[in-house]
Amino acid sequence: MLLLGVYRDATRRKEAERKLARSEKNFRELFDKSVQGMFQVSANGKLINANPALLRLLGYSSLDELRQVDIAHDIYINPRDRERLMDLLLTHGFCRDVELQLKRKDGTRITVLEHSRVIKDDNDNPVLFEGILEDITDRKEQDRKLRESVDALRVSEESLAESNARKDKLLAALSHDIRSPLGSILGFCDLLIQEGEKLCKDEQQQFLGFIRDAAQSQLKLINELLEKPMQKSAAQESNDSVTDLAEMGSRTFELLKSVAKQKHVELLMNIPTHTVISANRQLVLQVMNNLVSNALKFTPGGGSVALSLAGETEKDVTVAVSDTGIGMSSEDTARLFAGKEIQSRTGLSGEKGSGVGLRLCADIMNEVGGEISVTSEVGRGTTFFLQFSKLPESGQANVIVADDDAGVRALHTKYIARAFPGARILQAEDGQKALELMFRHKPKIVFSDYAMPKMNGLALIEAARRHEEIQNIPIVIATGHDSWATLDALESAGAHEVVAKPVSPMKFETILRSMLSQEKEKN
Numbered sequence: 001m002l003l004l005g006v007y008r009d010a011t012r013r014k015e016a017e018r019k020l021a022r023s024e025k026n027f028r029e030l031f032d033k034s035v036q037g038m039f040q041v042s043a044n045g046k047l048i049n050a051n052p053a054l055l056r057l058l059g060y061s062s063l064d065e066l067r068q069v070d071i072a073h074d075i076y077i078n079p080r081d082r083e084r085l086m087d088l089l090l091t092h093g094f095c096r097d098v099e100l101q102l103k104r105k106d107g108t109r110i111t112v113l114e115h116s117r118v119i120k121d122d123n124d125n126p127v128l129f130e131g132i133l134e135d136i137t138d139r140k141e142q143d144r145k146l147r148e149s150v151d152a153l154r155v156s157e158e159s160l161a162e163s164n165a166r167k168d169k170l171l172a173a174l175s176h177d178i179r180s181p182l183g184s185i186l187g188f189c190d191l192l193i194q195e196g197e198k199l200c201k202d203e204q205q206q207f208l209g210f211i212r213d214a215a216q217s218q219l220k221l222i223n224e225l226l227e228k229p230m231q232k233s234a235a236q237e238s239n240d241s242v243t244d245l246a247e248m249g250s251r252t253f254e255l256l257k258s259v260a261k262q263k264h265v266e267l268l269m270n271i272p273t274h275t276v277i278s279a280n281r282q283l284v285l286q287v288m289n290n291l292v293s294n295a296l297k298f299t300p301g302g303g304s305v306a307l308s309l310a311g312e313t314e315k316d317v318t319v320a321v322s323d324t325g326i327g328m329s330s331e332d333t334a335r336l337f338a339g340k341e342i343q344s345r346t347g348l349s350g351e352k353g354s355g356v357g358l359r360l361c362a363d364i365m366n367e368v369g370g371e372i373s374v375t376s377e378v379g380r381g382t383t384f385f386l387q388f389s390k391l392p393e394s395g396q397a398n399v400i401v402a403d404d405d406a407g408v409r410a411l412h413t414k415y416i417a418r419a420f421p422g423a424r425i426l427q428a429e430d431g432q433k434a435l436e437l438m439f440r441h442k443p444k445i446v447f448s449d450y451a452m453p454k455m456n457g458l459a460l461i462e463a464a465r466r467h468e469e470i471q472n473i474p475i476v477i478a479t480g481h482d483s484w485a486t487l488d489a490l491e492s493a494g495a496h497e498v499v500a501k502p503v504s505p506m507k508f509e510t511i512l513r514s515m516l517s518q519e520k521e522k523n
Contacts, residue, residue: 025099037112037133037483040095043126045071057112057135059105077101077109080274089129093118107488110137112425126165141480144502146339150504152407185214187262214258243281245319245388248269249307250429251287256296264301270308277317277388284388287361291321294358298382299325307346307363310385329377336374398423399512400441402448402460402479404433412503419509431455435463435466438470445496445515447508450479461493474515478503 039052041047047067053182060066060073072079081100088095094117102110116131187473188207196204246269253267254258260267277284297304303324310320336358361384365372368495376382399416403409409427426441428434432454434446436460451455457477465471474496478486490498499507 012493037135038131039133040130041071041130042128047071048128052112052134055102057110058102059108059135068185075102077103077398087181089116089118090126093120095131102133111140114135142162143481145356146409147406148405148502151411152405156407159413178357182214185211185258210261211260213254233399243277243279244273245277245284245317246273246276246308248281248288249319250283251285252292254287256292259293259296260305261318263296263299265299266304268304268306268308270306270321272309275309275312275317277390279370279388283364283368287364287386287440290319290361291359291386294320295323295325295382298327299323303381312390315390317388319386319388320383322381324381327378327380327382329378331378333374333376394471399425400428400434400437400443400446402428402431402446402452402457404429404452408449412508415445415503415505415508416512418505420512423512429458431463432455434460438464438473439467442470443473445474446473446501447478447503448475450477450490456492458493461495462491465494476511486488 032051034051034053037057038051039047039054042050047063048240049070050063050066055061055066058066060069069075073084076082078101085095085098085100088098096115100112100114104110113134114131115134115138115293116129118126119128119130121127169475182222188211192199192204192207199207249269249271253269265438282367292305299305305323306320308320308322309317315470359428362372365386369415373385373386373387374382377383398420401409401416403412409429413425416425424439427445428437431448435446435455437443438446446460448457448460449474455463457475457479460477463476464473464475474500475494476497477490477495478492478499478501482499485496497511498510
């Protein structure tokens with residue numbers, strides 16, 4: 001019996017199989033232990049495999065659970081992003097650093113970078129897609145906070161520059177505001193010293209009364225100036241003050257009545273009480289003091305200086321500061337507020353002028369959103385017209401900005417003020433304060449952060465909707481990635497809009513213009 005056999009050397013094959021097994025084991029260990037989320041998806045969009053890191057990233061407990069999910073609608077915030085990504089992969093065969101917005105199982109938004117490629121068969125047909133998802137949510141949040149901090153720093157620098165400019169103006173104006181009443185005090189003192197023996201007791205008492213009144217008025221003015229926080233934003237000061245023009249006129253006359261008495265000039269007041277405007281009280285008083293003081297300088301004895309209501313519309317109030325003094329030529333009035341040229345004249349009694357008063361008035365009127373103009377005729381007196389924005393009858397603020405971060409409040413306020421210079425903006429450091437301001441001012445819109453102490457953005461909306469008088473005020477909520485899980489709750493509660501931080505200046509302008517447009521259509 002003959003036996004035939006064939007022997008084949010299987011050493012190489014066995015070694016190749018061992019290497020393949022080791023390679024598969026290494027790949028599996030790398031796949032399972034990777035800190036980055038890794039996946040494989042079939043050509044028809046079904047999940048084939050996902051490592052534990054991807055399950056943790058998306059918030060699912062098992063691969064089977066994740067396979068039950070509709071990737072396009074349950075994972076992607078915008079399903080169109082998946083379509084665009086697939087087009088990119090099929091066109092180029094791979095992608096790197098593609099930023100995507102995804103949803104975890106609990107609805108929380110995350111930001112990832114995808115790096116993936118297409119696996120094709122011998123006929124160049126796509127078989128599957130595999131890749132890595134890199135979670136950059138924390139990095140994006142840090143970038144956002146950094147940008148907000150930089151923006152807030154820039155706003156602080158601008159506010160500091162504005163504050164320094166106002167301080168310089170104030171220091172320049174102090175001599176102008178204080179000089180006339182102090183001159184009056186010194187004048188009466190000289191009279192008492194030089195003619196005291198000739199004056200009767202009543203005249204002496206009258207002069208001493210003038211001196212006391214002028215000194216008390218000046219002390220009151222200085223105390224108010226010192227108590228005003230110099231660092232406060234001028235825009236905010238002028239926007240959150242309610243000023244009665246009749247009250248400011250009366251205070252101006254009180255400060256300068258001793259000067260008028262000494263010069264034998266009559267002071268006339270014809271501004272109705274409760275004529276209120278939206279401007280800072282101290283700045284309005286500053287303008288009136290300057291103009292009345294100037295009028296007294298150039299009005300001879302027997303004349304008069306008057307404060308009167310010159311005009312009123314639904315939006316504006318115009319006050320006239322007029323005198324029966326020596327007047328000015330048309331050439332002089334044309335130069336009063338032109339450029340940086342200093343206009344200074346010596347008063348009828350030799351009063352010195354610093355030349356900054358009228359230019360300061362123009363600067364202040366511009367700062368509070370008003371206008372100043374003048375008419376005059378030589379020998380027939382001068383009239384200055386001050387036009388202010390009237391406070392709405394309801395006393396309402398246009399916009400409320402609520403955020404527990406002072407820097408963000410300042411930044412958002414700046415954005416809104418730049419887009420709408422006429423807007424009155426109030427600030428709140430938490431939801432409870434914002435709610436109080438809504439009841440008090442009935443704003444046209446509220447921009448609120450979501451995460452705030454005492455009352456967050458959601459609670460603010462819910463509280464506002466329970467009260468008929470404020471329930472229709474639009475509330476826009478700004479929120480970070482960590483709060484997007486509440487998106488549905490915010491919209492269900494009645495949020496006018498929910499926007500992601502950081503909010504750009506363009507976004508503020510777009511929302512406000514849309515809201516104003518809708519308001520016009522209703523009217």
